[in-house]
Amino acid sequence: MLLRDNMTISQKRAATAWLFLLVPVIFFMVVRFWPTLQSAWISLTEGPLMGPREFVGIDNYTRMFADPEFWTVFINTFEYLAIGLPVSLFLSFVVAYFLDQVRLMHGFIRALYFVPYLTTAVAMAWVWRWFYEPVPIGLFNQILSTVGLPQQPFLRSMAQALPSVLAPAIWAGLGFQVIIFLAGLRAIPDTYYEAARIDGVGRWTILWEITLPLLKPTLLFLVVVSSIGFLRIFDQVYNMTVDGQGGPLNATRPLVLNIYNSAFVDYEMGYATAQTMVLFIVLLAITVAQLRLLRSK
Amino acid sequence: MIRRLSQTIAATALGALIFGSSASAVEIEYWQYYFAERVDAIDQLIEKFEAENPDITVKHTHFPYAQYRTKVAAAVPAGEGPDVMQFYYGWLPDYLKAGLVQPLSTTTFSPSAIEETFFPIVERMKVNDAYMGLPTAVRSLAMFYNKDLFKKAGLDPETPPATYADLVKAATAIAEHDDAGNLLVAGITATPVSQDAHWWREVLIRQFGGQPYSDDGTQVAYNTPEGAEALHAYTDMFMTHKATDYGFMNESQASFAAQRAGILIDGSFRIGAVQKMEGLDWGVAPLPSHDGITSNYASYWVNGISAAVEGEKLEAAEKFLAFLTTDESMQLWLDVVGELPAKPAVALTESNANDPIYGPFIAGLETAQTTSFVNESEQRKIWLDMIDRINIGGVSVEDSLAAAAEEEQKLLDSFYAE
Numbered sequence: 001m002l003l004r005d006n007m008t009i010s011q012k013r014a015a016t017a018w019l020f021l022l023v024p025v026i027f028f029m030v031v032r033f034w035p036t037l038q039s040a041w042i043s044l045t046e047g048p049l050m051g052p053r054e055f056v057g058i059d060n061y062t063r064m065f066a067d068p069e070f071w072t073v074f075i076n077t078f079e080y081l082a083i084g085l086p087v088s089l090f091l092s093f094v095v096a097y098f099l100d101q102v103r104l105m106h107g108f109i110r111a112l113y114f115v116p117y118l119t120t121a122v123a124m125a126w127v128w129r130w131f132y133e134p135v136p137i138g139l140f141n142q143i144l145s146t147v148g149l150p151q152q153p154f155l156r157s158m159a160q161a162l163p164s165v166l167a168p169a170i171w172a173g174l175g176f177q178v179i180i181f182l183a184g185l186r187a188i189p190d191t192y193y194e195a196a197r198i199d200g201v202g203r204w205t206i207l208w209e210i211t212l213p214l215l216k217p218t219l220l221f222l223v224v225v226s227s228i229g230f231l232r233i234f235d236q237v238y239n240m241t242v243d244g245q246g247g248p249l250n251a252t253r254p255l256v257l258n259i260y261n262s263a264f265v266d267y268e269m270g271y272a273t274a275q276t277m278v279l280f281i282v283l284l285a286i287t288v289a290q291l292r293l294l295r296s297k
Numbered sequence: 298m299i300r301r302l303s304q305t306i307a308a309t310a311l312g313a314l315i316f317g318s319s320a321s322a323v324e325i326e327y328w329q330y331y332f333a334e335r336v337d338a339i340d341q342l343i344e345k346f347e348a349e350n351p352d353i354t355v356k357h358t359h360f361p362y363a364q365y366r367t368k369v370a371a372a373v374p375a376g377e378g379p380d381v382m383q384f385y386y387g388w389l390p391d392y393l394k395a396g397l398v399q400p401l402s403t404t405t406f407s408p409s410a411i412e413e414t415f416f417p418i419v420e421r422m423k424v425n426d427a428y429m430g431l432p433t434a435v436r437s438l439a440m441f442y443n444k445d446l447f448k449k450a451g452l453d454p455e456t457p458p459a460t461y462a463d464l465v466k467a468a469t470a471i472a473e474h475d476d477a478g479n480l481l482v483a484g485i486t487a488t489p490v491s492q493d494a495h496w497w498r499e500v501l502i503r504q505f506g507g508q509p510y511s512d513d514g515t516q517v518a519y520n521t522p523e524g525a526e527a528l529h530a531y532t533d534m535f536m537t538h539k540a541t542d543y544g545f546m547n548e549s550q551a552s553f554a555a556q557r558a559g560i561l562i563d564g565s566f567r568i569g570a571v572q573k574m575e576g577l578d579w580g581v582a583p584l585p586s587h588d589g590i591t592s593n594y595a596s597y598w599v600n601g602i603s604a605a606v607e608g609e610k611l612e613a614a615e616k617f618l619a620f621l622t623t624d625e626s627m628q629l630w631l632d633v634v635g636e637l638p639a640k641p642a643v644a645l646t647e648s649n650a651n652d653p654i655y656g657p658f659i660a661g662l663e664t665a666q667t668t669s670f671v672n673e674s675e676q677r678k679i680w681l682d683m684i685d686r687i688n689i690g691g692v693s694v695e696d697s698l699a700a701a702a703e704e705e706q707k708l709l710d711s712f713y714a715e
Contacts, residue, residue, distance in 0.1 A: 048396035049374040050604060130547075135479050136557070137546055151479060156544060156689055242489040242544075244363060245678055248685040264367040265674045267395035 043273035060274035077255040084230040088170045096181030114175035125239035128168040161251045169236045184218030224290045323613040324354045328379035330365040334569035338633040353613045373397045380606045380614045387673035398601040400427035418667040430599030434636030436564040437595045437661035444578040446559040457582035464585045468540035471559035484540035485560040486549035494680040499594035499666040501527035504587035514669040520702035565658040568635025583657040595665035671712035
């Protein structure tokens with residue numbers, strides 16, 4: 001009480017703020033940072049799920065970097081990002097851009113785009129898995145056959161499997177991105193557009209010179225969030241590939257699936273956490289770089 | 298008056314305390330993966346067990362197969378898991394490495410008594426003179442076939458293929474394609490997640506004169522001309538004869554249930570499900586022989602006690618496990634699930650052996666082999682990759698076989714080096 005009496009108003013404010021912040025800070029320490037630190041420690045050890053662990057230094061890391069399968073899944077993971085990010089951003093921007101101009105049933109159409117985002121990934125992945133089947137059960141191949149085109153192997157092809165697995169992930173995330181883009185578009189003051197129209201500027205110029213530059217914060221937010229999403233892709237791959245293995249021949253296996261298998265199939269927690277640390281560092285680096293970009297603008 | 302009332306209350310409370318503790322109700326948890334018939338069988342067994350042991354309650358929990366191992370691996374170390382759980386015999390090396398199970402007490406489950414009464418294949422569960430788990434049932438392979446599709450193809454539904462050559466002929470005759478060459482009806486099923494790997498490993502390789510592994514299990518022995526011939530016998534069905542497509546309708550039993558496949562090579566555990574397939578006129582026949590050689594693959598799921606169970610829970614768990622391996626439980630398991638009793642005395646009764654459905658599976662046990670897995674899921678992936686390389690990678694059977702052998706040998710080496 002005495003302490004409080006001696007504090008200035010701003011000190012009191014700061015103290016109150018810290019008091020309230022303490023709860024989330026402790027929560028984050030316990031739930032987020034502590035497991036991360038523990039993972040870092042486990043990645044340097046080996047041992048059974050129960051019982052004592054033996055310190056093995058960087059053994060798990062040297063084994064990982066020497067494993068060709070690790071590099072395959074590492075490349076796959078970035079392939080998900082490299083295809084998924086531009087395609088999903090382009091599609092969602094196009095949808096949002098035109099949806100913004102639609103007045104008739106705007107809310108209903110927006111809801112239609114958002115529904116897939118609410119669907120559970122597992123159910124969705126299985127439905128898409130059936131879509132990709134050959135005839136007589138696969139929808140896409142049935143359509144292809146009906147119009148006289150040859151059947152496609154989709155999930156059973158080294159070249160088509162990864163984009164095929166990615167498609168439902170992009171489709172499901174579209175609703176979220178559209179909503180964010182719409183918010184961004186609505187946040188641009190109308191006065192800019194009015195001024196442009198008075199000056200007689202064309203649609204393309206308005207898009208390039210006004211809309212896109214002003215959407216930069218929105219775009220960067222989506223780039224960060226989606227990048228993390230694509231680099232952590234798992235549900236779709238696990239549910240759409242045979243035996244949840246990320247096949248055929250590791251063509252669709254991402255890093256997270258490899259981590260899962262090391263941990264819960266092979267019970268090698270040390271090796272699994274070593275891979276987790278790599279993913280953590282990659283995600284951290286990408287996020288920091290993107291946030292820097294955001295700040296500089 | 299008040300004094301008497303308070304005395305009564307005190308006496309009642311004391312009584313409740315005494316009776317409550319003397320009944321010492323123990324609850325144990327039982328885990329298995331979801332397979333409708335198995336869930337039904339365990340529920341029936343639990344009911345019987347609880348009637349015999351009123352002081353023990355068994356809580357039955359099941360998960361989809363795909364999540365089962367994960368749940369066990371996460372729950373047992375956290376102290377939240379099952380007391381008694383089912384696991385596939387091939388997972389034992391992983392479970393030992395992860396420290397998930399404890400040995401069964403040799404007084405209640407005497408190894409010599411087990412060896413006298415169970416089929417010898419259960420010896421795979423013996424580690425350092427104690428058993429790590431015991432099966433209620435074992436399973437072998439046989440051939441389910443669709444009599445209507447046999448008739449449609451002009452084949453006699455009462456004489457299913459007896460040799461590998463007959464099998465190819467029948468499968469080719471049954472298969473139907475549309476004008477564009479798309480498969481509409483498969484002669485025989487072939488899908489990644491099925492019993493096909495076992496059929497190749499323990500049946501076809503031996504029938505073509507080879508053997509899958511060295512006798513002590515430490516060396517891969519299938520990378521030979523015989524192994525390649527056996528692999529051809531499998532892949533030719535879809536690569537050459539066009540009698541099927543690999544992965545047709547996703548799951549073998551699905552295409553068989555939909556009457557889109559003529560022949561299904563599957564385990565006895567499928568009997569219950571096939572019996573429920575409406576409108577299906579089906580039969581069971583032993584696996585086709587080749588060059589006069591018959592062989593089969595037998596496997597089993599065991600019940601084990603998870604690592605941290607102790608005290609009265611351990612006692613109850615052992616009681617329940619002993620109950621699950623009684624003759625009566627085994628017969629019930631056969632009737633409900635279709636899996637064969639793990640003791641010859643129960644399995645090989647006159648009525649079981651002559652049964653038109655169980656008979657072929659029981660006969661199969663006589664020549665059955667049980668693969669000694671070191672990492673079952675990794676070894677399954679090696680098989681899946683081997684077929685994918687041939688089917689979509691354009692690699693020859695011989696080269697793909699060699700690559701699989703090399704990869705599996707590495708796995709065996711690292712396991713036995715530990």
